[in-house]
Amino acid sequence: MIDIHSHIVPGVDDGSDSLDESIDMMLAAYGSGVTVMTATPHCYPGLYENYADGLVAERYKALKREIARLDVPVKLVRGMECMADERLPEQIRSGLVWTLNGTSYLLMEFQFGEDPDFCAYMIGLLMEAGIHPVIAHPERYFFIQRNPEIAFDWCTGGCALQLNKGSVLGRFGQGPKRTAESLLRHGLAACLASDAHGAVHRTADMADARLYIERLFGEKYAKLLTAENPKRILQGRPLLGYRPIPYREEDMAVERT
Numbered sequence: 001m002i003d004i005h006s007h008i009v010p011g012v013d014d015g016s017d018s019l020d021e022s023i024d025m026m027l028a029a030y031g032s033g034v035t036v037m038t039a040t041p042h043c044y045p046g047l048y049e050n051y052a053d054g055l056v057a058e059r060y061k062a063l064k065r066e067i068a069r070l071d072v073p074v075k076l077v078r079g080m081e082c083m084a085d086e087r088l089p090e091q092i093r094s095g096l097v098w099t100l101n102g103t104s105y106l107l108m109e110f111q112f113g114e115d116p117d118f119c120a121y122m123i124g125l126l127m128e129a130g131i132h133p134v135i136a137h138p139e140r141y142f143f144i145q146r147n148p149e150i151a152f153d154w155c156t157g158g159c160a161l162q163l164n165k166g167s168v169l170g171r172f173g174q175g176p177k178r179t180a181e182s183l184l185r186h187g188l189a190a191c192l193a194s195d196a197h198g199a200v201h202r203t204a205d206m207a208d209a210r211l212y213i214e215r216l217f218g219e220k221y222a223k224l225l226t227a228e229n230p231k232r233i234l235q236g237r238p239l240l241g242y243r244p245i246p247y248r249e250e251d252m253a254v255e256r257t
Helices: 019-031 055-070 088-093 116-128 142-146 149-156 174-185 207-217 219-235 249-255
Strands: 002-006 036-039 075-078 081-083 105-109 132-136 160-164 191-193
Touching: 002 019, 002 160, 002 191, 002 219, 019 055, 036 219, 055 075, 088 105, 088 116, 105 116, 116 132, 116 149, 142 149, 142 174, 149 160, 160 174, 160 219, 174 207, 191 207, 191 219, 207 219
Parallel strands: 002 036, 036 075, 081 105, 105 132, 132 160, 160 191
Antiparallel strands: none
């Protein structure tokens, strides 16, 4: 498996606190079948000012050195989870923000209660700049839970939707779980990721989530979400498996129950 979303760089956000914890997270990922992890520290203006010219680059390099020293059998690549902000296109052009493994794909998040019109505006800005948005955990946004048709529009408009393992396993409550399953049923998910934050809670172990997808949707879909599309994202290649199913009025009634 390949994980494109983890907060494994130590001491830069609300993720790992130390190199030791980061290594423990990587070993947990490896034990569950993950061979590549993407370090995606928060880039959140006013909260986590993580830019490529600051501390985050030093901490990322230190983690890479520790992985090599300990011969940890997981490859680490870099990215960021960027909060939607109008400055993003310029920050990408100036090299302050890391895309996913240096590709045109960027992991982006929104405020949980964001205005959907602002989301559409930001997606448009990034696409005009040649960026392919990967929307982090759409199932956790309140406006997607109320109206998953927005996610359908994002998907058919060229965005990739990344679901969290914790959501499909019900660890964020029934709203995210129900919405994640809805997006999966409608063929809107591009990939599944850990969004790991630590070695004890919100871990990098992906085994249970993959098995859950296999049981509900089959092995082929699970492989697409946890291996094939994440690999394509990190290679900057087009994604596979998209056959989005539009929401009908009767679907919406079911999704809201």
